[in-house]
Amino acid sequence: MTLESPDIGRPNIDVSAGPPDAAAADMPLLRVEGVSKKFGSFPAVDHLSLDIRAGEFFALLGPSGCGKTTLLRMLAGFETPDEGRILLGGRDIAPVLPHERPVNMMFQNYALFPHLSVRDNIAFGLKRAGMARAAIDTRVAEMVALVKLEGMEKRRPDQLSGGQRQRVALARSLARRPKVLLLDEPLAALDKKLRESTQQELMELQRRLGMTFIVVTHDQEEAMTMANRIGVMNAGRLEQVAPPRDLYEAPASRWVAQFVGDVNLFDGEVTSHEHHRLTIATRDGGAIVVAVPRQPVAKSPVSVAIRPEKVKLSRPGVASDASNSQPINRLEGVVTDVSYLGGSTVYKVKLDSGAILRSSVANTARLDTDTYDVSQRVVAWFTSDDCVVLEQ
Amino acid sequence: MSTRRIFAQPARYAAIAPYLWMVLFFLVPFGFVLKISLSQTAIAQPPYVPVFDFTEGWAAIKAAFAQLSLDNFKLLVSDNLYLSSYLRSLIVAVTSTLILLLIGYPIAYGMARLPQRWQAIAMMLVIVPFWTSFLIRIYAWINILQHDGLLNTVLLALHLVSSPVVWLSTDTAMYIGIVYSYLPFMILPLYATLSKMDPALLEAASDLGASPQQAFWLVTFPLSLPGVGAGALLCFIPIVGEFVIPDLLAGSSSMMIGQTLWLEFFTNKDWPVASAAAIALLALLVPPLLLYDRLQRRTLEGGR
Amino acid sequence: MAGRVNRLSPFNVTALALGMAFLYLPIVILVIYSFNASRLVTVWGGWSLRWYQEFFNDRAMLDAAWMSLRVAAVSATIATLLGTLAAVGLVRGERFKGRSLFSGMLYAPLVMPEVISGLSLLLLFVALNAERGFWTVTIAHTTLTMCFVTVVVQSRLASLDRSLEEAAMDLGCDPVQAFLSVTLPLIIPAIAAGWMLAFTLSLDDVVIASFTTGPGSATLPIRIYSEVRLGVKPEINAICTMVIALIAVVIVIASLASKLSNSEAKSAAPL
Numbered sequence: 001m002t003l004e005s006p007d008i009g010r011p012n013i014d015v016s017a018g019p020p021d022a023a024a025a026d027m028p029l030l031r032v033e034g035v036s037k038k039f040g041s042f043p044a045v046d047h048l049s050l051d052i053r054a055g056e057f058f059a060l061l062g063p064s065g066c067g068k069t070t071l072l073r074m075l076a077g078f079e080t081p082d083e084g085r086i087l088l089g090g091r092d093i094a095p096v097l098p099h100e101r102p103v104n105m106m107f108q109n110y111a112l113f114p115h116l117s118v119r120d121n122i123a124f125g126l127k128r129a130g131m132a133r134a135a136i137d138t139r140v141a142e143m144v145a146l147v148k149l150e151g152m153e154k155r156r157p158d159q160l161s162g163g164q165r166q167r168v169a170l171a172r173s174l175a176r177r178p179k180v181l182l183l184d185e186p187l188a189a190l191d192k193k194l195r196e197s198t199q200q201e202l203m204e205l206q207r208r209l210g211m212t213f214i215v216v217t218h219d220q221e222e223a224m225t226m227a228n229r230i231g232v233m234n235a236g237r238l239e240q241v242a243p244p245r246d247l248y249e250a251p252a253s254r255w256v257a258q259f260v261g262d263v264n265l266f267d268g269e270v271t272s273h274e275h276h277r278l279t280i281a282t283r284d285g286g287a288i289v290v291a292v293p294r295q296p297v298a299k300s301p302v303s304v305a306i307r308p309e310k311v312k313l314s315r316p317g318v319a320s321d322a323s324n325s326q327p328i329n330r331l332e333g334v335v336t337d338v339s340y341l342g343g344s345t346v347y348k349v350k351l352d353s354g355a356i357l358r359s360s361v362a363n364t365a366r367l368d369t370d371t372y373d374v375s376q377r378v379v380a381w382f383t384s385d386d387c388v389v390l391e392q
Numbered sequence: 393m394s395t396r397r398i399f400a401q402p403a404r405y406a407a408i409a410p411y412l413w414m415v416l417f418f419l420v421p422f423g424f425v426l427k428i429s430l431s432q433t434a435i436a437q438p439p440y441v442p443v444f445d446f447t448e449g450w451a452a453i454k455a456a457f458a459q460l461s462l463d464n465f466k467l468l469v470s471d472n473l474y475l476s477s478y479l480r481s482l483i484v485a486v487t488s489t490l491i492l493l494l495i496g497y498p499i500a501y502g503m504a505r506l507p508q509r510w511q512a513i514a515m516m517l518v519i520v521p522f523w524t525s526f527l528i529r530i531y532a533w534i535n536i537l538q539h540d541g542l543l544n545t546v547l548l549a550l551h552l553v554s555s556p557v558v559w560l561s562t563d564t565a566m567y568i569g570i571v572y573s574y575l576p577f578m579i580l581p582l583y584a585t586l587s588k589m590d591p592a593l594l595e596a597a598s599d600l601g602a603s604p605q606q607a608f609w610l611v612t613f614p615l616s617l618p619g620v621g622a623g624a625l626l627c628f629i630p631i632v633g634e635f636v637i638p639d640l641l642a643g644s645s646s647m648m649i650g651q652t653l654w655l656e657f658f659t660n661k662d663w664p665v666a667s668a669a670a671i672a673l674l675a676l677l678v679p680p681l682l683l684y685d686r687l688q689r690r691t692l693e694g695g696r
Numbered sequence: 697m698a699g700r701v702n703r704l705s706p707f708n709v710t711a712l713a714l715g716m717a718f719l720y721l722p723i724v725i726l727v728i729y730s731f732n733a734s735r736l737v738t739v740w741g742g743w744s745l746r747w748y749q750e751f752f753n754d755r756a757m758l759d760a761a762w763m764s765l766r767v768a769a770v771s772a773t774i775a776t777l778l779g780t781l782a783a784v785g786l787v788r789g790e791r792f793k794g795r796s797l798f799s800g801m802l803y804a805p806l807v808m809p810e811v812i813s814g815l816s817l818l819l820l821f822v823a824l825n826a827e828r829g830f831w832t833v834t835i836a837h838t839t840l841t842m843c844f845v846t847v848v849v850q851s852r853l854a855s856l857d858r859s860l861e862e863a864a865m866d867l868g869c870d871p872v873q874a875f876l877s878v879t880l881p882l883i884i885p886a887i888a889a890g891w892m893l894a895f896t897l898s899l900d901d902v903v904i905a906s907f908t909t910g911p912g913s914a915t916l917p918i919r920i921y922s923e924v925r926l927g928v929k930p931e932i933n934a935i936c937t938m939v940i941a942l943i944a945v946v947i948v949i950a951s952l953a954s955k956l957s958n959s960e961a962k963s964a965a966p967l
Contacts, residue, residue: 073699076595076599077598077599077700078595078598078599078699078700078701079699079700080700097598097700098595098598098599098700098701099597099598099599099600099601099602099603099607100601101599103599104599104600105595105596105599107592107595107596108592109590109592111590111592111593111595111596112596113593113596113597113611113615114615115614115615124597124600124602124610125599125600125601128600128601128602128606129601172596172600173599173600176600176601398865398871399788399861399871399874399875400788400789400790400792401871402871402872402875403784403785403787403788403789403790404785404789404792406781406782406784406785406788406789407781407782407784407785407786407789407792407798409778409781410778410779410781410782410785410798410802410842410846411782411785411794411798413778413838413839413842414782414798414801414802414839415801417817417820417835417836417838417839418801418804418805418816418839419801420820421816421817421819421820422816424816424819424820424823425812425815425816425819428819495715495718498707498708498711498715499711499712499715501708501711502704502707502708502709502711502712502715503712505702505703505704505705505708506704506712514712514716516951517716517719517720518719520947521719521720521723523896523943523946523947524723524939524940524943524944525896525899525900525917525936525939525940525943526900527900527902527917527920527921527924528723528726528920528936528939528940529722529723530924531726531920531924531932531936532722532723532725532726532936533722534924534928535722535725535726535729535928535933536722536725538927538928540736542725572718572719572722575715575718575719576719579715591699591701591702594701594702595699595701595702598701604701604705607701629807630807630809632809633808633809633810633811633812634809635809635810635811635903636902636903636921639925640921640924640925650809650811653811653812653815654811657815657907663819666815667815667819670811670812670815670816673809673811673812674808674809674812677807677809681807
């Protein structure tokens, strides 16, 4: 029941049969070039460019209203860009109407046709493509099995649970074997448990089908779990496009550092630059030594970003166990707040300089003796490699 | 005790006055119609022989029951005048409803696709004529359709016709009048279902390869069927009993049931036959009313 | 943002334009011709208020208009009172004996052909030996229009948040006080709309009034109706225009009132 050969029975809808594969080897499957879209005077998408390769699982991540859904709707053809081009397999698809695009979408609230059964919902796109009845039956059966909905074919959408509806929507959008599957907040309507298991299933499905998935989400954990690459959007622009790890460990901007995960930020000026190290005089954290970033810092003032789990704590006077040769930043202060979260404990430390620093310590042993109490004096320390310098 | 129940008692007292009013001025009169439809015609004032006279006790009631006659109803089914006016009422109602649907659907569909702000204005524009007097709206058409009216003037000026066309006292005029008067009743329920439809459904249809026409016939239209049903019944039911429009605009060669009733009552002074015609007219309306009720219930349940 | 798929097509725009023209042109033409100096509809004799003067000199028409206005005002007021009480009973009364008969009686007149309503009331008045005239028409109109008021108020009442009443009771009101101090102010727009609807329906009715009125007390629609049967008279154009103007004023007041109460509700919401 798997889809080993995605070309068998591909409906005859391939209007954008692009250049041959050899020529397309260095060409991304989908290229967005300087695309803008305004609603009234509000720029929803602002001169945005993006390449997506075939077979990628790409996530567009951003706060609500950042333009990610508008971008997705432009890819599906529901909105036309005011400026710029969208190339699919090297062809400009701006004039191609949504129903003629080899792209399918899974809608946020699924948009299942309430008057049609599960079977007819899945078969809808196949019928439009003029597939033979027998072929449609086979494909629908395949899809129903793929999303594990056997026995539900005759039900109407209002007779299904939320999770089942999500599967029907997925099956319906996959049935035409699109070149690109667009997913608009595909898991937003599911509860947490179901969301996690569905994430795994989506990933497995994407790997197995080798299809290109573009998912829009506001949930960073979801994006990080599923996607190979993530584009972080803010105010109609892409702030950074990177694999999940780079996004977290090497954010490109102060905004990304704050949006993705938790972060301590210190603002300051670069005071010296020697031996791959920068010394930064921060406004409220004292001097911090950091490793020189790959991209040289051109402008001052800058910000130093340190993730809470990179900040270690120890008692004053006790030598730290760091044995490498990196310079270590030490900042002394008093614990003001302790939040026990199970897997980790978050300490808030009020530094002597007045700044608040958060440190997340993994609870690696059940009977941990290495804990700190409120009002206790501690040394917070981190290596120069653990922080990132960002232009403001 | 819940607040609901605390509220229920005074609320029920509130209902007493309207309850009595409706019993006295709706239920009792309706009983009179039923009663008189079963009594004999008499040339007197009132022009019928009372069926019940309770002053004489049980024996009189029994005697009265024996006197009840179905003669009026027999007349209704045997006389061609009545049969043909029933038939005409049905034909006119069905034809008008179909025309209303054909004209009302595109308007309601256009309204539902207007930008949100404009929808409220369009809705207002459709409702306002409903508030202006019904009689005046019919009269406005007489102005236009009469022999030297605007329509003939325009047609003559455009050389579409060589001599004035007779519009008034024709079925065409009556249909124009009915469609004009009932159009809001058709548009509003259609608009209500069409505007509630999730726009994502059409996008999904388009995304799955349906052309705009296909998307309309495969998604929009089937989903608007409850509105079509509601609008059709909302027009059909009152049109069956319509009196003023056919009386003013149609010819006198054939009558609708409402006209026949009026004629029997005011001109022939045959109250029992008029009452019987009223009962028969109601009987005609029961099936579409039940259908409408079921439709409404289903829509309410579906909405939940 | 309607997007590409859901945007307005030329077909939609054409349908809307034609539909609106169909709805409004006849009325506009009627209004324009009411100012025509010429007696003939085909001939435009220049602007004139001649037919309005004629109306104000027509004793019978004026009497009929006065009768109609009185019937409409009195019947709308009684109908609003009774209809509101009925709506309260239906929505807040929960289940009680005879409830379905009650709601049935309130819905039936909405769909009952007017000839039947008129006939049945006349039979009642004859049986009661009541003198037919102002009061019989008023009662007949009240019976019909209170059902419309009930529907309007009922839907507003049903959509009201019950926790408001509960809050009022929590703060020391008994049910009646809670209703008067919290619920009633909130449904006032619906009650006002119900009154307007009752007023215009009464002003509009020919059939029921024809059955229930007596000699010498014709309403305006009855007079218009009998004139119209005899053919078009420019004076009728003028009367119709005035009725339209009256109704337009009522609608404008109603929509302003509802806008006002809406904006009050909105500005009060953040508090």
